[in-house]
Amino acid sequence: MSETFNNIGKRILETTGSNSGMMIMFIFVFIISIYVAFQLYNIVIKTDLQTKVLLKDVLNVYSLDNTLNQVNLTSDDETITLPTLNNGMEYSFSYWMFLEKHEDSTNPKLVLTVGGNTLSTSDIIMYMDPNYNKMNLLFKTTNVGGSASSSGSGVSDSLKDIHDNHDCSFFKMQIPYVPISRWVNITIVVDDNYIQLFMDGELRQVIDTSETVDSCIGALSMKKLENNSNFYAGKALNSEKMNGYLSKLKFFNYALTIDHAKMVYKTGPVHQSILSKLGLPLYGIRNPFYRVDSSVDDNDAQNNE
Numbered sequence: 572m573s574e575t576f577n578n579i580g581k582r583i584l585e586t587t588g589s590n591s592g593m594m595i596m597f598i599f600v601f602i603i604s605i606y607v608a609f610q611l612y613n614i615v616i617k618t619d620l621q622t623k624v625l626l627k628d629v630l631n632v633y634s635l636d637n638t639l640n641q642v643n644l645t646s647d648d649e650t651i652t653l654p655t656l657n658n659g660m661e662y663s664f665s666y667w668m669f670l671e672k673h674e675d676s677t678n679p680k681l682v683l684t685v686g687g688n689t690l691s692t693s694d695i696i697m698y699m700d701p702n703y704n705k706m707n708l709l710f711k712t713t714n715v716g717g718s719a720s721s722s723g724s725g726v727s728d729s730l731k732d733i734h735d736n737h738d739c740s741f742f743k744m745q746i747p748y749v750p751i752s753r754w755v756n757i758t759i760v761v762d763d764n765y766i767q768l769f770m771d772g773e774l775r776q777v778i779d780t781s782e783t784v785d786s787c788i789g790a791l792s793m794k795k796l797e798n799n800s801n802f803y804a805g806k807a808l809n810s811e812k813m814n815g816y817l818s819k820l821k822f823f824n825y826a827l828t829i830d831h832a833k834m835v836y837k838t839g840p841v842h843q844s845i846l847s848k849l850g851l852p853l854y855g856i857r858n859p860f861y862r863v864d865s866s867v868d869d870n871d872a873q874n875n876e
Contacts, residue, residue: 613862619824621654625802626666626820628742629841632682632804632813633743639688639803642820650801654824659795661690663823665758665832670751673704679734680811682706683820684803685796691726693803696741698730699749699813699824701719706749708759709733709741710780711794712767714787730810739787744768744776754818754840762826766793772836774829 623644643651656662668682679698686694696709709724726740727733737743744766749755758769766782767774780793802820806812818840827835 600863612854619655619657621824623651623654623822624819625651625653628809630789630804630817632815632817635805635812637806637812639684639807641688642683642802642804642817649756653798653800653822654800656796656824659797660761660763660793660871661824661826662796663758663760663825663827663832664821665756665823665827665835666820667754667756668749668813668815668817669754669818669840670699670704670749670813672814673699673751674711676811678809678811679707680813681730681805681807682813683817684807686711686800688801688803690728690730690807694796694800695759696730696733698734698810701731701734704749704751706746706757707734708744708746708768709737709745710761711741712780712791713794714739714791718858721761729808732809734763739784739791742766742778742780742791742793744778746770756840758832758835760827760829760832761793761796764793765775767832769832769836772833774832 575672602674630642641650643653645651664685666683682697682699684690684693684696686692690696694711697706699706716840727736733741746768748755749770756769756771758772760769764779766778766780768776780791784791805815819837819838
């Protein structure tokens with residue numbers, strides 16, 4: 572490498588005067604130094620990859636009180652902070668859910684939110700449809716209320732209002748059918764303009780947030796996730812609580828690959844199980860090892876890591 576630089580320097584000096592040649596050589600070395608420093612910076616940033624387990628015990632969502640309850644807490648009610656985000660537009664999270672049953676309701680059934688402790692301050696909202704066994708996932712845009720039909724009043728704290736009238740305030744993804752009475756793995760990957768949605772290790776939907784939406788005023792972009800964001804479950808205004816369980820909520824400060832998403836699924840919904848260590852993908856069936864017994868306390872030792 573040093574010989575190459577020397578040869579380049581000699582040729583510059585031969586084809587130009589000594590003063591101008593030295594100036595060109597200095598500029599050339601400066602540009603190369605900036606490029607090398609930039610590449611090294613990217614390498615350092617990309618190697619600071621972190622994974623946090625925010626919820627490792629089985630959580631009975633229906634037993635929570637009628638508010639938004641922070642999920643990423645220790646047994647001593649201390650917050651488990653998310654790993655530092657590089658830019659707020661590259662991250663992934665995964666969780667397991669177990670629905671006891673489906674019943675039609677007036678209001679949607681909340682699964683999880685990410686962001687602040689109200690729906691209006693949430694950046695991501697996941698909920699079950701009130702009439703069908705499907706799950707909707709909403710990702711807040713920076714163009715809140717910016718549609719031809721909306722009044723520009725911003726995002727409501729009512730989940731029913733958001734479900735009925737979210738317009739251009741959110742990008743929407745959907746799982747048309749969520750199985751009942753078995754564990755289901757949901758994984759979301761955000762990588763710049765792309766959002767990928769996985770269920771049980773299989774890619775179900777991809778959206779490009781940079782695409783123009785004709786019904787919206789101006790270009791839409793997804794709101795960046797902040798480092799002080801938290802996960803919440805329970806009940807919000809005009810919502811019902813999910814009749815089921817959550818487990819093994821993980822957050823990654825980088826974008827998972829498709830293969831990695833499959834590996835996350837194969838580890839199973841409960842830590843330290845024999846099948847999990849073997850990596851057997853048996854969670855897509857009604858596996859009796861992972862059926863939830865409602866008579867067992869949520870914090871039973873058998874569910875702990």
